[in-house]
Amino acid sequence: MRKYSLALVGCLMVALGGCKLSEVTPAIEEEVTGYKEYFNQAYGADPVQKCDIYAPVTTGERPSEVLILLHGGAWGSGDKSFLIPSVMGLKGRNKNLTIVNANYRLTSTKGIRLEQQMADIQLLVEYLRKNAAKYNITQEGFVIGGVSAGGHLALNYAYSNFSGVKLKGVVGIAAPTDLTSEPLREAGLEIPIQQLIGKTFSDSPEEYQKASPFFIVNHKAPPLTMLFYGGKDRVVPKEQGEILCFKLNLLRLNYRYYFYPEETHDFTADLLIDKILSIY
Numbered sequence: 235m236r237k238y239s240l241a242l243v244g245c246l247m248v249a250l251g252g253c254k255l256s257e258v259t260p261a262i263e264e265e266v267t268g269y270k271e272y273f274n275q276a277y278g279a280d281p282v283q284k285c286d287i288y289a290p291v292t293t294g295e296r297p298s299e300v301l302i303l304l305h306g307g308a309w310g311s312g313d314k315s316f317l318i319p320s321v322m323g324l325k326g327r328n329k330n331l332t333i334v335n336a337n338y339r340l341t342s343t344k345g346i347r348l349e350q351q352m353a354d355i356q357l358l359v360e361y362l363r364k365n366a367a368k369y370n371i372t373q374e375g376f377v378i379g380g381v382s383a384g385g386h387l388a389l390n391y392a393y394s395n396f397s398g399v400k401l402k403g404v405v406g407i408a409a410p411t412d413l414t415s416e417p418l419r420e421a422g423l424e425i426p427i428q429q430l431i432g433k434t435f436s437d438s439p440e441e442y443q444k445a446s447p448f449f450i451v452n453h454k455a456p457p458l459t460m461l462f463y464g465g466k467d468r469v470v471p472k473e474q475g476e477i478l479c480f481k482l483n484l485l486r487l488n489y490r491y492y493f494y495p496e497e498t499h500d501f502t503a504d505l506l507i508d509k510i511l512s513i514y
Contacts (some may be wrong), residue, residue, distance in 0.1 A: 236329060241427070248337075255381045256430065257501045259437075260301060260514065261296045261297065261298060261330050261372075262298070262299050262329045262331055262431070262511075262514040263329070263330065264292040264293065264294050264296050264330040265292050265293045265294075265446050265473060266290045266291065266292055266328040266329065266330055267292065267350060268290075268291045269286075269289060269290055269325060270289045270290075270291060271286070271287070271288055272286065272288075272289070273286050274286065275287055277336075277357055277358045277361035277362075278354065278357045278358075278361075278396045280339060280442060281290050282331060282337055282338065282339050282340070282343075283337070283338070283339070283354060283357065283358075284314075284336075284337050285314070285334050285335060285336035285337065285358060285445050286314060286321075286334070286335045286336075286503065287325075287332060287335075287369060288321060288332065288334075288335075288440065289332045289334040289369045289370060290328075290330050290331065290332065291382045292330050293369065296330065297366070297370050297371055297372045298330045298371050298372070298411070299325070299330065299331050299371075299372060299375065299376075299377070299402075299514050300332050300334060300362060300371050300372065300375075300376045300377070300380040301331055301333050301334065301336045301357070301377050301378075301379065301510070302336060302358065302362075302375075302377070302379070302380070302388075303320065303321070303333065303334065303336065303379055303380065303384070303386030303388050304319050304336060304338065304355070304379070304380030304381070304385070304388055305335075305375070305380070305381060305384050305425075306339065306380070306381040306382030306383045306384045306385070306408075306424065307340070307383055307384075307425055308382070308383050308426035309340065309341045309348075309351070309383045309386075309387075309427075309429065309479040310342035310426055310429055310430075311340060312342050312383070312384075313337060314335045314336060314489060316334050316381070316389045317337075317381065318335075318501040319503040320507070321328065321333050321335055321439045321462070323504060323507045324510075324511070327507060327508070327511060329514070330509060331511070331514065332369060332370075332371045334358070334362065336344060336355075336358055338351050338354040338355065338358075338387070338403070339351060339354055339373070340431040341352065341426070341430050342429070344421045347429075347430060348390070348430050348431065348445050349430065349481050351387055352361055352387070352390065352391055352394065354392065355378070355387065355388075355391045356396055356399070356511065357500070359376065359396075359399055359433070362376070363394060367379070374400045375401070375402040376380075376399075376400075376401055376402060377402050377403045377405065377406070377420040377510075377513055377514070378391060378392060378401060378404055379402070379405030379406070379410050379460075379510065380405070380407065380409065381407040381408060381409075381424075381501065382407070382408050382409065382410075382469070382470065383410070384404070384409075384413070385406035385408060385410075386406070386409045386410045387407070388404050388405065388406060389404055389406045389409055389411065389447035389451075389459070389478075390445065390446075390447055390450070391404075391451065391479070392404035392455065392456050392459075393447050393450045393451045393455055395448065395452070395454045397485055399405045401456040402456060402457065402458070402513060402514070403456050403457060403458040403459070403460060403513040404455075404456050404458075404459050404460070405459075405460045405461075405462075405506075405510055405513075406436075406447075406459070406460070406461050406462070406475075406478075407461075407501050407506065408462065408464060408467055408469070408470045408499050408501060408508055409447075409461070409470065409474065410423065410427075410446075410470050410473060410474055411446060411447045411448045411474045411475065411477065411478040412446045412447075412448040412449070412478075413427050413430075413431070413443075413445050413446045414435065414439060414442045414443055414446060414449075415473075415474065416511025417471060418470065418471065418474060419435065419467065420485060421469060421470075421471070423424070423469070423471060425455045427442070430445065431445055447476050447478060447483055447508060448477055451478070451481055451482065451485065451487070452485070453485055453487070455485075455487050456483075457488060458489065458490070458513055459482055459487065459488070459489040459490075460480065460489070460490045460492075460509065460510065460513065461475045461479065461489065461490070461491045461492065462475075462492045462493075462494070462501060462505070462509075463475040463491075463492070463494070464493075464494050464495075464496070464497025464498055464499065464501060465492050465493065465494065465495035465496060465497065466495070466496060466497060466498045467497065467498055467499045468498070469499040470499065472493060473489060475493075476491075479491050490509070492505075492509060
């Protein structure tokens with residue numbers, strides 16, 4: 235028995251001999267001793283293009299994974315401060331994960347539409363990659379997630395296949411996925427969606443399709459889509475998640491769908507955190 239154990243150990247040493255520690259143990263599991271916090275970092279020239287960055291300090295100083303968060307507010311309002319409970323919950327897990335809580339230009343400002351909001355996300359990603367050494371983060375494999383309108387933007391960005399950006403996953407929390415849906419628009423989002431697209435649905439239904447994750451998702455989507463919906467949500471019905479899951483299933487893409495019968499549109503942060511961390 236002893237000889238077998240020694241042989242096994244020898245085989246393992248040979249097998250792992252060419253591996254770096256980072257290839258054996260995920261970087262996210264490195265011991266965290268604290269956080270460096272960078273508030274209102276400008277990732278663009280517009281005063282709204284700011285983000286808060288929570289960068290973990292670790293014993294081994296290995297570059298951390300990255301999670302980008304986008305707030306809700308029907309595309310025309312809201313602020314990154316909305317997601318502070320989620321940020322605090324994520325920090326409390328002491329994972330080697332840099333959390334980027336971002337603002338983006340809003341459709342309540344003249345000339346701002348979906349195109350400009352997508353450009354903001356792209357600019358943010360480029361800023362983070364350019365400053366990877368400053369924040370001690372990886373340059374690839376980001377996860378992007380958002381709540382409500384922020385979830386829609388995260389999904390839309392992830393499925394738009396922006397060149398040079400490799401996402402590890404995308405998270406949509408109570409996210410609209412089909413802007414052509416009459417029940418969705420009649421629930422109170424008719425005007426906000428018009429402001430996002432710049433046209434009415436009757437004038438340009440094809441533009442509503444182009445702005446919908448359900449219609450634009452394809453085989454180049456990130457390796458994992460994670461979705462959360464509540465049974466008592468009166469703003470974004472669970473069917474918005476179900477139809478996207480149907481499409482993802484048709485395309486044989488990986489996804490995880492979580493449904494909470496008692497949750498409203500204002501999701502409880504603690505329900506999400508461990509599941510989001512499981513992506514890494």
